[in-house]
Amino acid sequence: MFGNFFIKVADVFLNIFDFFKNFNFKNLKLPKRNKTKKEIDPKLFTKLNFSEVKKQKDTQNKLFNKLRKIFLKYFLGKKTIATEILMFLVLFAIAGFEIAGIYLTSIVMIYIFMLYFPKISQKHQYDDLNFELPYALRHMATELKAGKGLHDTLLTVSIANYGSLSGEFKRVLKEIKYGKSSEDALMEMSLRVSSEGLSRAVHQIVGTLRVGGNLANSLNVIAEDISFDMQIKLKEYSQKLNGFILIYTFIAILAPVIILIMLMAASTVVGDIVSGEMVFIMYMFFFPLIVVFMALFIKRMEPKI
Known part of the structure; x- marks a missing residue:
């Protein structure tokens, strides 16, 4: 059988x-x-409203950060750690090593997650940037064709709903306002944000600022390539x-x-x-x-x- x-x-x-x-x-x-x-x-590639999604994520992150601070404040105390160790010993004596090991592993994983959450959150800060980039580049090309300068174009895009990309452009404009050159501010943004498409666009903008050229057409071509x-x-x-x-x-x-x-x-x-x-x-x-x-x-x- x-x-x-x-x-x-x-x-x-x-x-x-x-x-x-x-x-x-x-x-x-x-x-x-x-x-x-x-x-x-x-x-x-119908444009999605990532700004609303980003606002919801920011609200959730703020709430979680408050809970995280409360957790670290009370659960890193000596009394709390001693209580957890005592609980582990009680489980080990009553239920055996398997259940006690599961309890200990769960506690350690919770502590590790709470301590490293800021790094994890920062890593996913620019998740929406790559999806917004083609639309922002086309927007910039349209503004440049209409006769606006580069700084005015960056200002227009920075106040539009392009999520973290608009935030980065705001930071670039602030750095330029306080004395940094446009090339340095843009190149630092390219190094700060891990995005191949944004890096290509920034290098094209910097090259055009240095030697001249039709920046609007170049940005349109880059947007089409990215799409x-x-x-x-x-x-x-x-x-x-x-x-x-x-x-x-x-x-x-x-x-x-x-x-x-x-x-x-x-x-x-x-x-x-x-x-x-x-x-x-x-x-x-x-x-x-x-x-x-x-x-x-x-x-x-x-x-x-």
Whole structure:
């Protein structure tokens, strides 16, 4: 009976392995870039109102920072730390090392997150910039064609709803106001913000300030290149997700079920192979952590310009 069961389980594994082995993206073709004319679907880049999203995020961050300060004020005290250590020892004596270890790991992770949250928040401060950049560059090109100077153009964009990009332009204008040269202020912004598209635009602006040229046309070309690159990267990202979903389905759904069935079948023959506490830890912490890790990996795969 159990021999047939394990044969069927092995057949399932072999079928899944053959599927992944034969799966490829050869039939999925990316559009070739046309050097003379770039055809971009305008619906794909309909301007989103990132300013409202940014305001909501700022409000949430302020609230979380208040809670974080309260947490660090009270939970870094000697009495609180002594209480947590005592709680760990009590759990270790009553429930064993597994439960006490889970408690200790959870406390340490909470402390690490609270201490490093400002760095994490600062890292994601410019998430909206790459999406806003093509529209801001086209806006600047239109202003320049209308006869405005560079500083007036930067001022117009800084008061528009371009999220963190408008904030950076405001900072550039303040630095220029207090005596810094336009080239230095723009180059420092390029170094401060990690964005390839913004760096290209800044170098073009600085080069035009030094040697002259048609800046409006150059900014339009850069905006079109950024939009086209974004479209290509989004298509590549969607293709990667198609394959990743299959792996996610196997690891997050099929693997826990198959392992549980095999453990139940084996326990009826040779007894408990794995203790109940270990099974509890696997299904309450280990597999959920894998799902969280895969979600973070998908987040890291998101295209950036």
